[in-house]
Amino acid sequence: MQTAAELSLMLRSASNISAPRMQLYGDIPTQNRTVSVELVVGAGLAILFLYSAMKFFRPLVFFYRNLKRARAIGLPMKVMPFPPGSFSFFTFQILRRLEVLKPGTVLHQSLNMGRPDGYGYHKEMGDAFVTVSPAGLTLIVADPKVATHVNNKRAEFPKPPNTGVLINIYGRNVINTNGDAWRLHRRVTGQAFSERLHRDVWQEGINQARFMMESWLTSNDRNPDSLRVSEIERDALHLTLNVITGTAYGYPLRWNEDPQCASPTSLSYRAAMEQFTAHLMPIFLTPRWLLRLARKDSTRGRAWEAYTAFESYMRGMLDCQRARLGAAECTDENLLTALIRSEDQEDEKASKKMTAQEVMGNTFIFLFAGHETTANTLHYSLLLLAQRPDVQQRFLNEVDDIYEKAAQEGRCELDYDLDFSCAQWAFAIMSETLRLFTPTGITNKWTATDQPITFEGRTYVIPQGTRISISGTAVHQNPKVWGENAAEWEPSRWIIEDDDGGAQMLERGRPSAQMGSRLNGKSENDAYSGLSHAPFSVQQKQPPRPSSSAFAINFGTASANGLLIPAKGSFLAFSEGARGCIGKRMATVEFVAVMCTLLRHHRVEFEDDWSVERVKKVLSGRKAGSITLQPPEQIPLRFIRR
Numbered sequence: 001m002q003t004a005a006e007l008s009l010m011l012r013s014a015s016n017i018s019a020p021r022m023q024l025y026g027d028i029p030t031q032n033r034t035v036s037v038e039l040v041v042g043a044g045l046a047i048l049f050l051y052s053a054m055k056f057f058r059p060l061v062f063f064y065r066n067l068k069r070a071r072a073i074g075l076p077m078k079v080m081p082f083p084p085g086s087f088s089f090f091t092f093q094i095l096r097r098l099e100v101l102k103p104g105t106v107l108h109q110s111l112n113m114g115r116p117d118g119y120g121y122h123k124e125m126g127d128a129f130v131t132v133s134p135a136g137l138t139l140i141v142a143d144p145k146v147a148t149h150v151n152n153k154r155a156e157f158p159k160p161p162n163t164g165v166l167i168n169i170y171g172r173n174v175i176n177t178n179g180d181a182w183r184l185h186r187r188v189t190g191q192a193f194s195e196r197l198h199r200d201v202w203q204e205g206i207n208q209a210r211f212m213m214e215s216w217l218t219s220n221d222r223n224p225d226s227l228r229v230s231e232i233e234r235d236a237l238h239l240t241l242n243v244i245t246g247t248a249y250g251y252p253l254r255w256n257e258d259p260q261c262a263s264p265t266s267l268s269y270r271a272a273m274e275q276f277t278a279h280l281m282p283i284f285l286t287p288r289w290l291l292r293l294a295r296k297d298s299t300r301g302r303a304w305e306a307y308t309a310f311e312s313y314m315r316g317m318l319d320c321q322r323a324r325l326g327a328a329e330c331t332d333e334n335l336l337t338a339l340i341r342s343e344d345q346e347d348e349k350a351s352k353k354m355t356a357q358e359v360m361g362n363t364f365i366f367l368f369a370g371h372e373t374t375a376n377t378l379h380y381s382l383l384l385l386a387q388r389p390d391v392q393q394r395f396l397n398e399v400d401d402i403y404e405k406a407a408q409e410g411r412c413e414l415d416y417d418l419d420f421s422c423a424q425w426a427f428a429i430m431s432e433t434l435r436l437f438t439p440t441g442i443t444n445k446w447t448a449t450d451q452p453i454t455f456e457g458r459t460y461v462i463p464q465g466t467r468i469s470i471s472g473t474a475v476h477q478n479p480k481v482w483g484e485n486a487a488e489w490e491p492s493r494w495i496i497e498d499d500d501g502g503a504q505m506l507e508r509g510r511p512s513a514q515m516g517s518r519l520n521g522k523s524e525n526d527a528y529s530g531l532s533h534a535p536f537s538v539q540q541k542q543p544p545r546p547s548s549s550a551f552a553i554n555f556g557t558a559s560a561n562g563l564l565i566p567a568k569g570s571f572l573a574f575s576e577g578a579r580g581c582i583g584k585r586m587a588t589v590e591f592v593a594v595m596c597t598l599l600r601h602h603r604v605e606f607e608d609d610w611s612v613e614r615v616k617k618v619l620s621g622r623k624a625g626s627i628t629l630q631p632p633e634q635i636p637l638r639f640i641r642r
Ligand code: HEM
Pocket: 174, 175, 186, 244, 248, 366, 369, 370, 371, 373, 374, 377, 434, 439, 440, 442, 443, 444, 572, 573, 574, 575, 578, 579, 580, 581, 582, 583, 584, 586, 587
């Protein structure tokens, strides 16, 4: 038997023996485990704290960094919580849906959702200034020379990254690509914008204007002497959609006719486009699968309906052109045949084909970009002519002269080659409307690397990654560029004085027969070089209105038929440089043909209950949430036989 003392000794020795083993296998680690759990939790909390702090302070850090970069430039600077333009179409739509954004409220005004302020900001800040926000720097430009410099250096100032990802809805296209991809898209689509297309556009503009007037006749108890038009905006959109479809897409339509559709839809072509435009936000922002699942009678359901209907119409037109190409029926090239060919054959320069998606993307973007801007210009011009009977009279005289000349030459129809270049006032009215009611007031670029710019004689380095917003709206209302009356709609500014200094077109009213022949002798390029800046048509010897100190005019030139070619950078409605508007001439030809047809036998007036003041108020506003500039309210018009 062991005594208690022996037992106690044994236990103690056992514990002494086991001690080193337990050290080896984890007793001390148990203690450590507690420590390491604490460490892990502590580290986790620290990370969480650091992450939250970073999230919280990051904008401040960025803001501080951006502030330093902006100061280093040396241009005037404006600090903003958000970059300008953040409250664009989409933000506006979201806020409107939340019902916190009512027109006339302070919030509405402060988000600058009213009509763009024109030159307002620049009065305080100068013609080039930088805005700083945590998101980055934006250089805002109302100076023609800086605008031209930026617009003409495509590689140094490309479109900002992710430009137009939203307008990618049917596929990549010429508007939202850069570099080699853009070059391919522009080369392929650019072929279609030939003089042959412009000739077709002229004729189709006349046809569609007649169809439109016929549709007014049926809605006016067949009284051709007084046609009331309650929705001129809608009709103008319908007209321009039909013109582009009938010409660039090779599918001429009567007024209410639809093109071929690849799969059945209950929406007409025009209704599909209207519903599409009305549901841009859900279409742009919602994943397709979610749109597809939406209830038919919901907003998203309607968006999906418009999206699929429009896609079916585009596929139908592509199928039709493909069939014509296959049957060798198609000798004429148009935009769709050019796109189809680019999917089938490699582009020689790029050694690449376009994908089916890119073909769809371009099919969509040309319809979309090409019809709304031209429709807005027609719409605003008719409103402005009704507001200014004196200018309207000048134009009506011109219309009479052009038809008279055609009759003398044994023609009952106007002809693109013979008559387009005679429409001096039509051109002046269009340009002046685009100057003050610019459909897309801002074009955005970006600095790919640090870039020097020269402004008012000094050079500034704009750091890499700066957004550059060229504000056409501000340039067009800049008194240094367009004179003290820059904010007034005055089409006569586009018509150049005679060599003897008299404003002959204005004073004389009707252009004389002599004037008629002076215009007729010139080529169409001469007559419309005002939009193209084509150097071959310029008469350098005749600077217009030397008394004016305005840049556009003083440094501008005169076209051979007496139209102002503003100095570079001062007229930006179509932008400038390699990425300028591809459809500039098409829009001009269409405008002239339609206006000459609409006002051949009629003059346009407002209804009696529309006072000048009431009209002015509407014209100074902007339809909320629209992508291009549109008046906020419908103003009914009346076409009175003259
Ligand atoms: C009055 C009518 C029009 C106006 C005011 C206008 C205005 C503009 C402007 C300002 C740009 C430059 C946009 C930017 O850089 O962000 C542009 C580009 C473009 N426009 Fe127009 N446009 C008109 C008519 C048309 C028409 C009729 C078409 C075609 C049918 C068209 C097709 C395009 C295309 C494809 C581009 C992109 C060019 C490129 O990035 O290479 N536009 N337009």
